[in-house]
Amino acid sequence: MSKQIQNPNFERHFQNYENLITAKGFKGTDTTYTTPVKEFLIWLESIGISSIKDVTSPNLVKYFEYLIERPNQKRAGILAGNTVKMHLLTLSMFLDNLLMLGELQKGFSIPRFSASDKNPREVLTIDEIRLLYQYSENPLEEAFLSVGYGCGLRRSELQDLNLSDVQLSTGMLVVRSGKGSKRREVPMSDLVLTAVKRYVIEYRPQFLGKEPEAAFFINPSGKRISGENLNKMLRKIIARTSNESLMDKEITLHCLRHSIAHHLMERNAGLDFIRGFLGHSYINTAYIYAKKNKQSKKLIQQVT
Known part of the structure; x- marks a missing residue:
């Protein structure tokens, strides 16, 4: 230097x-x-x-x-x-x-991260996300995609989400116990809120039984949908598209979360915002998204 x-x-x-x-x-x-x-x-x-x-x-x-x-x-x-x-x-x-040496009485927080170069999960393009919405068959599937992708929830967070956690009046979604038992609030975009409202008001009530059900995502029997069944729902939507590129990818619920992180980075969202949005304790996992984004930008520059 x-x-x-x-x-x-x-x-x-x-x-x-x-x-x-x-x-x-x-x-x-x-x-x-x-x-x-x-x-x-x-x-x-x-x-x-x-x-x-x-x-x-x-x-x-x-x-x-x-x-x-x-x-x-x-x-x-x-x-x-x-x-x-x-x-x-x-x-x-x-x-x-x-x-x-007493030069400081209180330290500042230094980001921590893993320097592992392991391959990140598959990331869907914006067009592929739109394709999934296009082939959704009901408000449940639309709401599930909206919360999984638009709010970046983990599989366990999707499964554990309760009706009371989705605040339609304020447009906020509350993750009561994320990774490390940490609570966070996630803002819902207008598109996410529209899909969620349609599911809650028009679709979900028809499957409710006599006993109240706390779960947000419920099956035709009125019971909480497990994470595995949510994954199966995602695979069914993918299969309907008949899109070979999409079907060749190993897509899981967590890929929706990685995709929104990647897309936020493309739109120049700050790493600290992405960390808070996803509920990461440290900057380390956001580094994967930042590095992948830098590589994709470099590739675009080479092609053009």
């Missing part, structure tokens, strides 16, 4: 950290543990932050976005996942040193 730190206080923080690395004798090249911190401090200067005490957790999310989009300076493409992971690791060490 050719640029240098200009802020005297940032330079002092960096020197203190560099002394720590030297004293600890960390293995690696001379700059393995220092260059990422230097780049971070220069980046802070570029966005107008002049005091380490002014750094916030949202700033770190923005920096994470910067890292996964930054061109690799040694080869073509963007930074590898392990390189991004190393940058964040060194920032954690830098933060610990600031806290130890």
Whole structure:
């Protein structure tokens, strides 16, 4: 990196950290543990932050976005996942040193993620999503697609969804106990809300028995539909399309969730918004969507 730190206080923080690395004798090249911190401090200067005490957790999310989009300076493409992971690791060490020296009383949250390059689940295109809606046969299937894709719910969250969780008056859907038993509220778009209202008002009541049923998605017997049967419903819709490309994909309920994440990223939604929308604890899983989106953009540029 050719640029240098200009802020005297940032330079002092960096020197203190560099002394720590030297004293600890960390293995690696001379700059393995220092260059990422230097780049971070220069980046802070570029966005107008002049005091380490002014750094916030949202700033770190923005920096994470910067890292996964930054061109690799040694080869073509963007930074590898392990390189991004190393940058964040060194920032954690830098933060610990600031806290130890009393430069900070309270730390900022540094994103965590897995640098695994495992293949993500299949992602449907917008046209394929529209095709699924086109071949839905009833309001149940339309509502199921709308909540699974439009709200990005997990299979367990779809299965456990109750009627009281879907607030038609406010347009919000409540996930009472997502992954890690975390509660979140998901906004329903106008299209999702229209499909959900039609299901709740016109379709669902005809299957209700004498006893109240809490479940949102119910079968003809008036009982909660299991996650496996929701998956079967999705496969039936796919089969109706007779679309070979769609049928060749290994589509599951979770693919709907991955698809909305991918489409949100294409529309330049921030990673922090996507994390909250999907109920992720950390940024790591959003990294998969960001990386996949960057690769698809590169391919489009090559083709055009």
